[in-house]
Structure formats: structure tokens, C-alpha cells
Amino acid sequence: MLNDEERYQSLLEYYPNAKKADWQLVIAGQRVQIIKNAKNKPVTLQFGTETFISDDKTVFGLLGASPGASTSPYIMLNLLEKAFPDKVKNQWNAKLHEIIPSYGQHLEQNPTLLNQIRRYTSEILGLNYIVTQQEQTNQPIKPKQQPANSRCSFVK
Incomplete structure (x- = not known):
């Protein structure tokens, strides 16, 4: 929310010898928080990402921040299981176990x-x-x- 001059003044509080010409603004990343309000359940705060799928399974996707490498496979497998449960259990099952020996x-x-x-x-x-x-x-x-x-x- 700060402009360039305000950011530089803030930097000087921590590093008084900073020269404005040596610094540039770089977006380092983001964290997303999802607040869920489910019926008959307490409100929960979740971090990161969440998958969703429509009742007729024609629309599905990912909400939140871009997942990192450590969580991407898990998230995608979860989405496949929700979107294509029959194919995951039958047609794709052998291939999933070949790719991920510990699957399931x-x-x-x-x-x-x-x-x-x-x-x-x-x-x-x-x-x-x-x-x-x-x-x-x-x-x-x-x-x-x-x-x-x-x-x-x-x-x-």
C-alpha cells in the first residue's frame, strides 16, 4: 500500500545506509487464506489452496494461491478423485500406481x-x-x- 518513497523511508529505518538506486520492488510471493463457513459447522480458516467441483462434475478447479511443488501432486490427485472417481478406480488405477507406487x-x-x-x-x-x-x-x-x-x- 506504500508508494516508492514511503517504502524507501521505511527501509531506511532498518538500513540507514540504503541508497534508493540500489533497490527495486520485487513481489516475493503471496499467501492466501480461505475462510469457510459450512452449514452446521464452525467457520474454519485454511491456508493455501482448495479444490472445488460442481455437482454435475462439469466444472472443477483450484482456489487460492498457486500450490508449491510439495503439495501440487496431492492436490491434483484429490481433484482427479473428485472429478473422475470411476476412471481413477478403474481405467486409470494401474497407471496411477505405476507413477506413484504408494498411491492410496x-x-x-x-x-x-x-x-x-x-x-x-x-x-x-x-x-x-x-x-x-x-x-x-x-x-x-x-x-x-x-x-x-x-x-x-x-x-x-
């Missing part, structure tokens, strides 16, 4: 598959993956619990 499985309940996925991705990324004691004994991995005071919810 909970890795925290399958330590053997979790270990295989970690080894594979570590090899591809050139990382040194070390199997933990818990993984060596094939004990289920317990998911970390969300703090009780957390007010954020995420779209599944």
Missing part, C-alpha cells in the same frame, strides 16, 4: 513400503538414506499429532 496407501501403516519409497527417492536425489531402528523392525510409524491448540485445517 497410508505409509505410516506400511513401514516396508515406506522404507522402499524412501530408499528409491533417496537414490534418485543422491541422498544417503539411513534406515532407522524402527524401520528395521518394521514397526508402524506413528504419525505426529497436530498440537491441540492448532486452529488450522487442511483440505483433504
Whole structure:
């Protein structure tokens, strides 16, 4: 909301030696917050993105900020499952499992598959993956619990 001169004056408060000619405005990114008011449910605040689909499944899309690389596959798979449930379960299922070997499985309940996925991705990324004691004994991995005071919810 500031003009160039006001931004520069604000910068001088933190860096008194700043020269105006050395600085330029760059948009660093954005965060989007979605406020949902569902019937008979408390209002929730969500961050990032949310998919939507019409009842007749002819219109679907993504609301919010552009998702990052870590969430894009999950969001797109979620959208495919909503928009094309029959094709995902039947025609596309084998291909989805070929692309994503862990598709549809909970890795925290399958330590053997979790270990295989970690080894594979570590090899591809050139990382040194070390199997933990818990993984060596094939004990289920317990998911970390969300703090009780957390007010954020995420779209599944």
C-alpha cells in the first residue's frame, strides 16, 4: 500500500545506509487464506489452496494461491478423485500406481513400503538414506499429532 518513497523511508529505518538506486520492488510471493463457513459447522480458516467441483462434475478447479511443488501432486490427485472417481478406480488405477507406487496407501501403516519409497527417492536425489531402528523392525510409524491448540485445517 506504500508508494516508492514511503517504502524507501521505511527501509531506511532498518538500513540507514540504503541508497534508493540500489533497490527495486520485487513481489516475493503471496499467501492466501480461505475462510469457510459450512452449514452446521464452525467457520474454519485454511491456508493455501482448495479444490472445488460442481455437482454435475462439469466444472472443477483450484482456489487460492498457486500450490508449491510439495503439495501440487496431492492436490491434483484429490481433484482427479473428485472429478473422475470411476476412471481413477478403474481405467486409470494401474497407471496411477505405476507413477506413484504408494498411491492410496497410508505409509505410516506400511513401514516396508515406506522404507522402499524412501530408499528409491533417496537414490534418485543422491541422498544417503539411513534406515532407522524402527524401520528395521518394521514397526508402524506413528504419525505426529497436530498440537491441540492448532486452529488450522487442511483440505483433504
